[in-house]
Amino acid sequence: MTVQYSELIQPERVHGSLYTDPSIFAEELERIWYRTWVCVGHVSEVARPGDYVRKNVAAQDVIMTRSTDGEVGLLLNRCAHRGNLVCEDRRGNSSSFRCPYHGWTYRNTGELLGYPYNQGYGGKNKLELGLGRVPRVDTYQGFVFASFAAEGPTLKEHLGAAAGELDRLARLSPEGEVELTAGWLRHRAKANWKLLVENETDGYHPQFVHGSVFSVTGSPIGALYSDKSTAVTRDLGGGHSENDLRPEFRRAARPMGWFGTSEARVPDYVAKMRALHGEQAEEILIEGAPHVMVFPNLFIAEISVFTIQPTAVDETVQNVTAVQLKGAPEMNRRLLSQCVGSVGPAGMLLADDSEMYERNQRGMAARRPEWLDIRRGVGRERIDENGFRIGAANDETGMRGFWAHYRGLMEEGAAQ
Numbered sequence: 001m002t003v004q005y006s007e008l009i010q011p012e013r014v015h016g017s018l019y020t021d022p023s024i025f026a027e028e029l030e031r032i033w034y035r036t037w038v039c040v041g042h043v044s045e046v047a048r049p050g051d052y053v054r055k056n057v058a059a060q061d062v063i064m065t066r067s068t069d070g071e072v073g074l075l076l077n078r079c080a081h082r083g084n085l086v087c088e089d090r091r092g093n094s095s096s097f098r099c100p101y102h103g104w105t106y107r108n109t110g111e112l113l114g115y116p117y118n119q120g121y122g123g124k125n126k127l128e129l130g131l132g133r134v135p136r137v138d139t140y141q142g143f144v145f146a147s148f149a150a151e152g153p154t155l156k157e158h159l160g161a162a163a164g165e166l167d168r169l170a171r172l173s174p175e176g177e178v179e180l181t182a183g184w185l186r187h188r189a190k191a192n193w194k195l196l197v198e199n200e201t202d203g204y205h206p207q208f209v210h211g212s213v214f215s216v217t218g219s220p221i222g223a224l225y226s227d228k229s230t231a232v233t234r235d236l237g238g239g240h241s242e243n244d245l246r247p248e249f250r251r252a253a254r255p256m257g258w259f260g261t262s263e264a265r266v267p268d269y270v271a272k273m274r275a276l277h278g279e280q281a282e283e284i285l286i287e288g289a290p291h292v293m294v295f296p297n298l299f300i301a302e303i304s305v306f307t308i309q310p311t312a313v314d315e316t317v318q319n320v321t322a323v324q325l326k327g328a329p330e331m332n333r334r335l336l337s338q339c340v341g342s343v344g345p346a347g348m349l350l351a352d353d354s355e356m357y358e359r360n361q362r363g364m365a366a367r368r369p370e371w372l373d374i375r376r377g378v379g380r381e382r383i384d385e386n387g388f389r390i391g392a393a394n395d396e397t398g399m400r401g402f403w404a405h406y407r408g409l410m411e412e413g414a415a416q
Contacts, residue, residue: 002414003027009407011400012375019192020364025313031413032296032406033058034148037158039298039307040064042180043072043142045091052108053091056309056317057146062134063087064144065108068095072139074146075110076132086131097131106131141166142178143298161388162240165290169300172289174272175327180305182322182336185344189318191357192364193297193310196318197402199353200299200306201241201291203233203394204376209356213348219260224248224393231393233377234384239295239405241398244390246287258288258302261334269331289323293398295405304339314361320350374399 003024008015018024040055046066054077055062061077063086079086079099086097086106096113098105105113110131118125136147138155140163145155156163170178189196199205203225207214214222224231230247245258255263255270263270263285274281289302299306300323309317322339324332343350377395384390391397 003410005407005410005414009403012378013371013373014403016364016370016372019194019361020313022313025192025310027410027413028310029058031410033310034060035152035413036149036296036409037136037138037145037147037153037155038296039294040074040144040146041307042178042305043139043144044177044179044181046072047181048093050093050095050108051091052087052094054087054089057134057148058310060148061085062146063097063108067109071109072137072144073109074134074137074144075106075108076134078132079104080112080129080131081115141170142180158238159294160238160240161236161386162238162242162292162294165236165242165292165294165300168287168290169323171277171284173325173327174269174276177326179324179326180321181324182339184319184321187318187320187343187350187354188311189316189354189357190314191316191361192314193308193316194402194406195357195360196308196316197293197296197299198399199357200301201233201243201293201398202396203231203243203392204396205356209352210349213352217348227392227394229393232384232390233393233395233397235389235397235401236292237388237401237405239402240293241401242290242292243393243398245291245393249286249288253286255282255285256288257286259334260338266330266334269328272327293402295402303335304343306343316357318350374403 008018038057040057041064045053046064049066049068052063052065055064063075063077065073065075067073077085077087081104082101084099084101086099094108096105096107104115107113110133112126112130121127134146134148135150138145140155140159143166170176206225207222224245230251231245234242234244236242249258256266270285273285277284290300291302293299297308303323305321305323307319311317320343322336324335341347374396377391377397381389381391381397389397
């Protein structure tokens, strides 16, 4: 039976089956995860020739490598002989991969080097086989993206306005580069991947879900999403969205206030930024880092970077690491500490969010009501000076933008 996505996704509500139906999940893998651009990692994770790290694109186990000529590539972790994993370690450095089953060996570019007992293959030294390669790999500001579609929109076209948010993150570095070298934590949630995506730029929940943490720590974050906040939620198009907190930071006009600190506590970093950017440094130091969801799986929450990996209709792995700014050791220590405190194994924020993801998924088992409401803020949206639709800090503007793009991709895939 063909799924009619126009019936399940409406302007102000979405049907609960979108989070629970295994057949819809299977179609998502083909029409979104294996067709559009998906963030895999960052070039800083494979800094030297021979470096490799295992990653995932949904259910696909891939190896991100850097070859001797410096090219970053993505190989499928499957021997061309009998399908065994050729790489078991999470990361390392090697010019080749050897399958443990029958000893077939491959270059870190995927080319088959050889195999034992070649008389069984008529004495041929090499068969026309090799590791599978992801057809398209591209980078932006060091972030590595993969597409299993041999043709389609370029990465630049896919990112659209979201590219500007990655630029904002990179300009916080005195050397203009982000590094993701602190290591990744893997959090497994018994929830559909779209619940995580929706939550990432949902400004309606922080005051309630994280209220106890904010009250104990005296955090000002809750106020940024209140009805009095001047911050906005922005639909960037293409399924991307952001919580733009800059209006609040500009109003306070405190350099480093976005980071919950003062310039006196990071004097070396502030001095480097002012020397590099001159007068523009004040704007950068006040506005800080972005809070943006890049469709379908990259989330940047100021100090942390998340990638989302769907593993089943009701299970998702969320990978998270601390933002590290090249040339800013003083800041990096604080960034790592704050990241661990908020989204680490005993982190105060992600534990709250994970509980909500899983409660949402369990709640979907109830037969009534069938629909989830996404109408918040519809009546007060407006178009900003750049032509983007924006709502208040706690409106569901970004969520509606996500679902509109999702519907387009799913319907387009059905027509092909």
